Amino acid sequence: MKITLLFCLILFTHHIQAQILKQPIPDKLVVLTFDDAPASQYSVAAPLLKKYGFGATFFVCEFQPNYSDSTLYMNWRQIAELHKMGFEIANHTHTHANVSKLSQTEFNYQLNYIEAKCDSLGIPLPKNFAYPGYGLNPQSLDFLQKKGYVFARAGGSRSYDPMKDHPYLIPSWATEETNKKTILASFDEAKDGKVVILTIHGLPDLEHPWVNTPPELLEEYLTYLSENDFTVISLKELEEYINVENAKKAISPDFGKKLSN
Numbered sequence: 001m002k003i004t005l006l007f008c009l010i011l012f013t014h015h016i017q018a019q020i021l022k023q024p025i026p027d028k029l030v031v032l033t034f035d036d037a038p039a040s041q042y043s044v045a046a047p048l049l050k051k052y053g054f055g056a057t058f059f060v061c062e063f064q065p066n067y068s069d070s071t072l073y074m075n076w077r078q079i080a081e082l083h084k085m086g087f088e089i090a091n092h093t094h095t096h097a098n099v100s101k102l103s104q105t106e107f108n109y110q111l112n113y114i115e116a117k118c119d120s121l122g123i124p125l126p127k128n129f130a131y132p133g134y135g136l137n138p139q140s141l142d143f144l145q146k147k148g149y150v151f152a153r154a155g156g157s158r159s160y161d162p163m164k165d166h167p168y169l170i171p172s173w174a175t176e177e178t179n180k181k182t183i184l185a186s187f188d189e190a191k192d193g194k195v196v197i198l199t200i201h202g203l204p205d206l207e208h209p210w211v212n213t214p215p216e217l218l219e220e221y222l223t224y225l226s227e228n229d230f231t232v233i234s235l236k237e238l239e240e241y242i243n244v245e246n247a248k249k250a251i252s253p254d255f256g257k258k259l260s261n
Contacts, residue, residue: 019246020162028190028230031160031197031238032056033153033172035092035130036063038202039071042078044215045203046085052222054232058082059092059130059153060114072206080121088234089118091126091149098135099143107143128152128235130199134260141168141253150244151235155261157182159189159196166253167244170235172197174261175213175221183221190230195238 032049034041037060049056060079074082083089093099094113102110115125129144129152136154144152149168156171165171173179173186175198183198190196201211203218225232 020243020250021241022243023241025162025193025195025241026231027192028187028228029195029241030187030190030225030230030232031172031195031235032200032232033090033130033197033235034058034200036096036201036208037061037074037079037092038205038207039074039078040203040205040215041200042074042082045200045218046082046087048215048219048222049087050085052226052232054222054225055087055234055237056232057088057090057128057235059090059128061092061096061132062094062113063096072202076117076121080123083121083123088128088236089123089126090128090130090235091115092130093132096132098133099131099140100135100137102140104139104143104146107140108147111147130154136169136255136259138253138255141166144168145248150239153197153199153235154259155199156258157186157261158258159186159194161194162238162242162247163193164251164254165257166251167242167247169253169255169257169259170197171257171259172199174199174201174211175217176201176210177212177214177217180217180220184224187224187228187230197235 091114093110097110127150129149131154134155152168153170157173158171160170186196203213203215205212
């Protein structure tokens with residue numbers, strides 16, 4: 001009887017995996033994401049990524065005028081250049097808004113603004129999203145679904161398990177100046193069907209020093225990933241491995257898991 005139950009459990013597990021996964025998740029799979037559109041992502045990060053042949057997603061927004069120096073942020077010409085270089089441009093809202101506090105109309109405005117800017121510059125319509133400040137709630141997930149978004153990235157400092165984590169609650173590690181040991185250790189978790197996702201801000205980040213990543217530290221990470229044969233991709237490229245619609249049906253959103261750093 002126990003053997004029969006175990007056999008049924010194995011069959012059920014394989015069935016669920018076959019529904020969610022288009023192909024097995026390889027070991028050493030890392031996704032790089034960049035938030036907030038600081039100018040150093042164009043001048044520092046993009047050339048380094050091209051040097052190592054790595055993919056990445058740039059979650060872009062426009063900070064409001066109280067941010068003293070607009071030259072600290074990318075302009076839309078530079079964002080369009082990132083697209084031409086082969087990187088994914090994704091949505092981080094118009095004003096870096098805490099979407100957990102927005103009505104559906106306000107939420108749609110925030111996303112529509114970035115979508116319209118992309119459309120005007122020949123950038124593909126963004127279909128992936130990152131929560132500004134990791135503010136999220138069940139209502140936000142419903143709004144994303146209605147807008148047709150594919151993945152949404154949060155925080156949490158843990159690896160992404162496509163069999164357990166809802167596609168709108170993807171965890172990541174945020175790099176900063178003092179957590180090098182933590183980030184290097186995180187790469188060891190890219191195995192057994194799990195994906196490591198990093199959130200990176202300015203290089204350096206002059207207005208938000210608590211998420212500053214020195215350029216030489218980013219290159220150290222990229223060198224490590226290259227020398228140790230990691231595959232480094234954008235969030236969009238995860239669709240090659242994951243049937244997102246099936247994952248949304250099979251996995252219930254779990255807000256009890258850690259999703260902010």
